[in-house]
Amino acid sequence: MDPVLLSRIQFAFLIAFHFLLPAFTIGLASYIAVLEGLFLWTRRPVYLRLSAFWVRIFAVSFGMGVVSGIVMPFQIGTNWSRYSELTAGIVGPLMGYEALSAFFLEAAFLGVLLFGRKLVPPWVHFGSAVIVAAGTLFSAFWILAANSWMQTPAGFEVVDGRFVPTDWIKAIFNPSFPYRLAHTVVAVYLTTAFTVIGVAAWYLRRGRYAEESRVMIMMGALLATVLLPLQLVIGDLHGVNTLEHQPQKLAAIEGIWEGGPGQPAILFAIPDEQLEKNHAEIGIPKLASLYLTHSWDGHVKGLKDFPKEERPPAVLPFFAFRLMVGMWLVMVAITLWAWIVRRRLRESPAFLRAATWSIPAGYLAVTAGWTTTEVGRQPWVVYGHLRTADAVSPNLTGADVALSLALYVVVYAVIFGAGLYYLMRLVQRGLPEELPEARPDARPARPLSAASDA
Amino acid sequence: MTLDLVPIWTVILALSVFMYVLLDGFDLGVGMLFPFAPGDKARDTMMASVAPVWDGNETWLVMGGLGLLTAFPLAFAIIIPALYFPVLAMLLGLIFRGVSFEFRAIAKTSGKRWDAAFFWGSLVATFAQGVVLGKFVLGFEVSGRQYAGSTWDWLHPFVLVVGVGLVFGYVLLGATWLVMKTEGGLQQWARAKARLASFGVLGFIVLVSVWTPFLHDHIAARWFSWPNMLWFSPVPLITALLFLWLWRALARDGDVAPFLASMGLFVLCYLGLAISLFPYVVPHTLTLWDAATAPEGQAFLLIGTMFLIPVIFTYTGWSYWVFRGKVRAGAGYH
Numbered sequence: 001m002d003p004v005l006l007s008r009i010q011f012a013f014l015i016a017f018h019f020l021l022p023a024f025t026i027g028l029a030s031y032i033a034v035l036e037g038l039f040l041w042t043r044r045p046v047y048l049r050l051s052a053f054w055v056r057i058f059a060v061s062f063g064m065g066v067v068s069g070i071v072m073p074f075q076i077g078t079n080w081s082r083y084s085e086l087t088a089g090i091v092g093p094l095m096g097y098e099a100l101s102a103f104f105l106e107a108a109f110l111g112v113l114l115f116g117r118k119l120v121p122p123w124v125h126f127g128s129a130v131i132v133a134a135g136t137l138f139s140a141f142w143i144l145a146a147n148s149w150m151q152t153p154a155g156f157e158v159v160d161g162r163f164v165p166t167d168w169i170k171a172i173f174n175p176s177f178p179y180r181l182a183h184t185v186v187a188v189y190l191t192t193a194f195t196v197i198g199v200a201a202w203y204l205r206r207g208r209y210a211e212e213s214r215v216m217i218m219m220g221a222l223l224a225t226v227l228l229p230l231q232l233v234i235g236d237l238h239g240v241n242t243l244e245h246q247p248q249k250l251a252a253i254e255g256i257w258e259g260g261p262g263q264p265a266i267l268f269a270i271p272d273e274q275l276e277k278n279h280a281e282i283g284i285p286k287l288a289s290l291y292l293t294h295s296w297d298g299h300v301k302g303l304k305d306f307p308k309e310e311r312p313p314a315v316l317p318f319f320a321f322r323l324m325v326g327m328w329l330v331m332v333a334i335t336l337w338a339w340i341v342r343r344r345l346r347e348s349p350a351f352l353r354a355a356t357w358s359i360p361a362g363y364l365a366v367t368a369g370w371t372t373t374e375v376g377r378q379p380w381v382v383y384g385h386l387r388t389a390d391a392v393s394p395n396l397t398g399a400d401v402a403l404s405l406a407l408y409v410v411v412y413a414v415i416f417g418a419g420l421y422y423l424m425r426l427v428q429r430g431l432p433e434e435l436p437e438a439r440p441d442a443r444p445a446r447p448l449s450a451a452s453d454a
Numbered sequence: 455m456t457l458d459l460v461p462i463w464t465v466i467l468a469l470s471v472f473m474y475v476l477l478d479g480f481d482l483g484v485g486m487l488f489p490f491a492p493g494d495k496a497r498d499t500m501m502a503s504v505a506p507v508w509d510g511n512e513t514w515l516v517m518g519g520l521g522l523l524t525a526f527p528l529a530f531a532i533i534i535p536a537l538y539f540p541v542l543a544m545l546l547g548l549i550f551r552g553v554s555f556e557f558r559a560i561a562k563t564s565g566k567r568w569d570a571a572f573f574w575g576s577l578v579a580t581f582a583q584g585v586v587l588g589k590f591v592l593g594f595e596v597s598g599r600q601y602a603g604s605t606w607d608w609l610h611p612f613v614l615v616v617g618v619g620l621v622f623g624y625v626l627l628g629a630t631w632l633v634m635k636t637e638g639g640l641q642q643w644a645r646a647k648a649r650l651a652s653f654g655v656l657g658f659i660v661l662v663s664v665w666t667p668f669l670h671d672h673i674a675a676r677w678f679s680w681p682n683m684l685w686f687s688p689v690p691l692i693t694a695l696l697f698l699w700l701w702r703a704l705a706r707d708g709d710v711a712p713f714l715a716s717m718g719l720f721v722l723c724y725l726g727l728a729i730s731l732f733p734y735v736v737p738h739t740l741t742l743w744d745a746a747t748a749p750e751g752q753a754f755l756l757i758g759t760m761f762l763i764p765v766i767f768t769y770t771g772w773s774y775w776v777f778r779g780k781v782r783a784g785a786g787y788h
Contacts, residue, residue, distance in 0.1 A: 060556040066509045067552035071545050073519050077534025078541055084534075085599065088527030089747050093755035096520045099513065100762040107510030108766075108773040115506045119776050164748045393535035395601050404542050411546050415553055422560045 001398025004389050007079040010405045012374070014071055016367055017412055021065035023366045026140060026185070027192025028058050029133040031219075032113075036129045040122060045435055046212055051129075053431045054196075057423060059114050064419050066107075068412075079401065083381055083391035087163050090156055090171055094146040102139035106132055117436055137185070144184055148177035150382050151373065152245045158385065175245050179238035180373075186231045187369065191362025193220040193227070194331060197338070198359035199427055201352040204345055209431055214345060217355070221338040228332055236291060242376075243292050243300070246383060248310060249376030251303045252317040254288050255281070259302035263288040268322075271314040276304055312378045320371040327365035334358050459752045460742050463525035466759055470521050472724055474514035475583075476627070476717055481508045483628020485551055485576025486621065487647055488569060496640045497569065503635040503781040505555055510770055512548065524755050528599060528745035529735040536594050538605045540585040547579030580624045581617045588616030591666060591727070593737040612665055619658030623720065626651040630712040633704075635781050648712055649704050656697060659723065663690075666730055670738055673730045686729055693722045 032054055039047035073095060076084050084091075109128040117125050155170030156163045165171055200216035203209045243250045251259070255266040257276050264283035271278050289298040303311050334355055341348040381388040481504040491497045523530040534541060550571040558568035585608055592612055595603035629648035633641055667674035677686060696718045703711035733741045746752070 060560070063509070063552055063556045066512065067549040070512060070516055070548060073516055073523070074534065074541055074545060077519065077523070077530055078538050079535070081531035081535045081601075084523055085527045085531035088523050088530065089750065092520060092524030092527065092747070096517075096524050096755045097758055099516050099520055100758055100766070103513045103516060104510065104762075104766045104770065107513050108769045111506030111510065111773050112776055116776050159748070162748070165750045165754065168754055393531075393538075393601075395535050395603070395605060396538065397605070400538060400605050404538070407542065407546065411549060415549060418557060419553065422557055425560060 001402055003396045003398050003401050004392045006398060006401035006405055007392050007396070008388065010079065010401060010408060011075055012371075013405070013412070014068070014075060014408060016370070017416060018065070018068040018072060019366065019370060020363055021061050021068065022136070022140070023188045023191045023363060024195060025058060025061050025065055026136040027189045028054060028061070028195075029129075029136045030189070031192060031196065032058060033126075033129040033133040036126045040126055046215055048435055049431050050212055050216065052436045055114060056426055060419065060423055060426065062106075062110065064415065067415075078404075079393055079396065080381075080391050081393040083386065086161055086386060086391075087150075087382060089162060089164050090149060090153075091146050093165075094142050094149065094172070098139050098142035098146075102135045102142065105138070106135035109135070140185060140188075141181065144181045145172045145174075145177055148180045149174050151180070151377055152176040153382055153385060163382070163385070176238075176241055179234065179241050182234045183231070183238050183369075184366075186227050186234060187362070187366050190224060190227050190231065190331060191366060193223045194334065194355075194362045195359050196220045197224075197334070198356045201355035202427070203430070205349060205352040205356070207346075210346065212431060217338060217345060218342065221335055221342070224331060224335040225339070228328070228335060231328065240292060246376065247301045248303065248306050248312055249317065249373070250292070251301055251305070252312045252314050252376055253321045253372060254292075254300070255314070255318045256288070256300060256302040257304050259300060259305040261289065261297045261299045262286045263292070263298075263300045265291070269318070271318050273314050309379065312376045317372045317376040320368040320375070324365045324368040324372065327361045327368070330358055330361045331365075334361075459749055459756060460525075460746050462756065463521070463746070463752060464742055466756075466763070467518065467521040467525060468724075468728070469763075470514055470518040472720075474511070474518055475724070476720060477511035477514060478508070479624045479720070480504070480627040480631040480713075481511055482551070482576045482580050483624035483626065484631060485572050485628070486580065486625050487628050487632070487644075488576070489573045490647070492639060492643050496643070499636055499640060499781055500632060501555065501558070501572075503632065506777050507774065508552070508555065510773070512552070525747060525752055526735050526742065526745040527747050529740060531599075532594055532596055532601045532736050532740070533590070536601045536603060536605070537586050537589060537608060540582045540589070540608055544579050544582035544586070547575045547577070547582060549575070551575030551579060577621065580621050584617030584620030585613050587620060588613035590737060591616070591731065592669060594739065596736060596739045612662075612669065615658070615665070616662060619655070619662055622651050622654035622658055623723075626655050626716050627713075627720070630700075630716045633708075634710050634713045637780050645704050645712075648716075649701070652697065652700055652704075652716075655719065659693065659719075663726065672738065676730060689722060689726050689729070693719065693726075696722065 032051055035047045035051040035054070038044070039051065076091075109131040112120060112128040113125065113132055116128065120128075149171055152175040153163070153171075154174040155165060155167040155172075157166050158164070196216050197220035200209075200213035200220070204213045204217075239250065239253075242253075251257075252271075254263065255269050255271050255278055256263055257271075257278065262285070264285045265287035266278065266281055266283040269278035269281040269283075286296045289300055290296055292298060292300055303314060337351050337354065341351050345352070377383055379387055379389070381391045484500050484504050488497060488500060491500055519530075519534075522533075552575075554568040554572035554575065558572065561568060589608040589610070592608075592610055594601060595607065626648060629644045629651055632644035633648060636644060667677055676682060696715050700712055700715035700719070702708075703715060731737050733743070735742045735745050
């Protein structure tokens with residue numbers, strides 16, 4: 001068994017499951033802050049009830065995010081020690097800033113957000129919600145800076161094989177970072193929006209919480225109406241950026257083998273790495289050249305323009321990218337449908353059912369997008385400079401990694417299975433019966449788990 | 455001229471690791487006492503006493519790991535893969551422990567399962583951290599810039615003894631934390647458990663302190679040469695005094711003093727460890743200076759760290775202050 005391949009599978013497995021949680025909680029933290037703010041401003045109880053409901057969901061999801069997140073920095077030590085040693089000068093500080101500026105902030109103010117409503121004045125409670133939301137965004141900023149640096153490294157020199165920073169502004173704001181940050185943050189906001197819409201639709205279909213569910217669906221649809229077109233623009237800019245800095249990845253995404261002018265947009269194909277061609281290809285002539293180079297006859301490189309040992313896998317990025325775009329189309333359809341039936345939501349069971357079934361769309365889209373960009377970076381771990389095969393810990397045997405991977409799979413199956421089950425149960429139990437009240441006179445009470453009052 | 459940043463980073467790293475050991479130490483200790491508690495109501499109170507702070511406590515672990523990576527990448531790249539399975543066990547333990555806080559509260563009927571997960575997660579994570587510590591003291595086989603041993607080298611009697619010792623240490627922290635945060639029957643129970651744990655801690659401190667100088671000559675020379683013996687003699691003396699203070703406070707209804715005394719014991723053990731191992735960051739081959747990264751990387755994070763650590767202390771202190779005082783069961787959810 002090959003420790004490199006097993007370590008890659010282990011890392012991909014752990015980060016894919018971890019990322020499902022921030023993909024939800026980054027948006028949810030902002031949503032809770034908005035709900036708390038709206039309540040302070042309008043005093044409409046519906047916002048407070050919604051906030052109290054989503055805070056419980058947030059507590060469970062965030063807890064799972066924390067524990068699966070702590071695993072990640074240790075992964076690069078246990079399995080990728082060569083990578084750690086060589087890139088520490090740059091990746092270490094970026095992740096260090098994530099811990100310093102985000103993790104501590106989130107943890108301290110989350111306690112107050114979850115358990116402190118009676119202990120602090122309302123504006124401090126609202127402030128804690130805002131700070132938790134800001135913390136999640138700081139975290140996204142730094143971790144995507146580190147990831148983008150691995151995709152499009154800048155601001156460094158290589159001394160004795162080690163990456164030494166020369167210009168931090170260039171290293172942080174490396175060429176792909178602004179696009180990746182915008183693309184990811186919009187994606188996770190959309191993921192949260194469609195989770196909220198789907199849960200509200202589930203309630204409406206059962207005749208529960210008519211007013212609250214309507215508020216949730218319309219808030220979600222409003223956000224999606226702004227963000228879905230924006231995501232199209234950002235995605236296009238991100239693609240053009242990839243064409244410039246990582247042309248192999250782009251060729252794999254587009255399924256282009258032969259470089260040249262006037263490339264078609266391939267809707268479907270089965271790429272074949274052995275024969276270096278596509279089977280069953282369906283494409284629209286010249287369209288890819290148009291959206292990539294903004295000219296009908298623009299020149300785009302193909303995979304065969306690069307030596308075999310510098311090509312990413314052809315199949316996975318190709319299909320993952322199409323899955324992501326497909327999920328975007330699903331979200332567009334649900335949003336349009338929501339506007340059409342907005343005055344008779346309760347009489348539109350087909351829409352409500354479709355909205356609930358679309359909850360996974362966002363999660364599938366971010367996972368697929370992530371797969372596209374990470375697999376597309378191969379065979380490099382630091383693009384163009386450090387190969388993935390040279391980054392693994394030299395002392396590991398295949399059996400070591402197989403054992404750890406098996407344990408992680410078993411534990412994650414239990415934890416994520418249980419987590420999903422409990423989250424669904426929290427949704428079934430519904431919104432809190434009584435409004436949570438601020439009681440500034442109370443001294444520290446039992447800060448029992450946020451979810452216990454369900 | 456370039457400033458030598460290694461001493462500053464050593465202090466930051468030592469502080470992060472120590473903050474982690476103290477803070478997560480007490481909540482892991484509460485987890486290990488959990489199944490022995492007198493009743494479900496007591497368990498609710500115990501969990502409630504750490505629920506608002508546990509994830510902040512655990513963040514110090516991430517900070518310690520990233521501090522090691524940033525400032526001493528060579529040490530990170532040797533130590534962490536050498537401890538592949540202890541680190542794995544620690545992470546899996548922390549996962550079970552962490553999710554139990556929320557899962558247990560939702561799963562009222564099948565909550566027992568998560569009570570067990572909370573206990574076993576805490577125990578496994580603590581023992582694994584003790585193994586990490588023990589292996590660290592024992593040292594790592596290094597060739598060139600890489601770890602040269604196998605992934606099972608940590609199986610050594612000394613290492614396992616330190617693992618068990620840390621279990622007692624965290625239980626003591628957890629029990630004295632409960633003495634501070636609870637009242638009535640639960641507090642009396644915690645007092646008794648703290649007393650029991652303290653004897654275990656005393657035994658393991660003596661055992662490890664006697665064993666450690668036999669592991670390496672340079673450790674023995676550090677402690678038992680003249681005049682070092684004179685300079686370092688306060689370490690065992692103050693440790694003894696702290697035990698006396700702890701027992702007195704436990705017997706005389708002190709609420710906060712037992713927790714302070716237990717923390718004091720951890721400070722002294724930590725100090726003793728530092729005396730034994732300085733200046734090694736990969737005992738007993740690479741010093742802090744050997745493993746340090748280029749100053750450019752250190753300096754960038756240092757600026758933020760110097761500014762942000764005081765800020766973190768301030769708001770973390772504030773959040774502890776919000777939840778100050780005794781935790782009462784049945785006071786209702788907000």
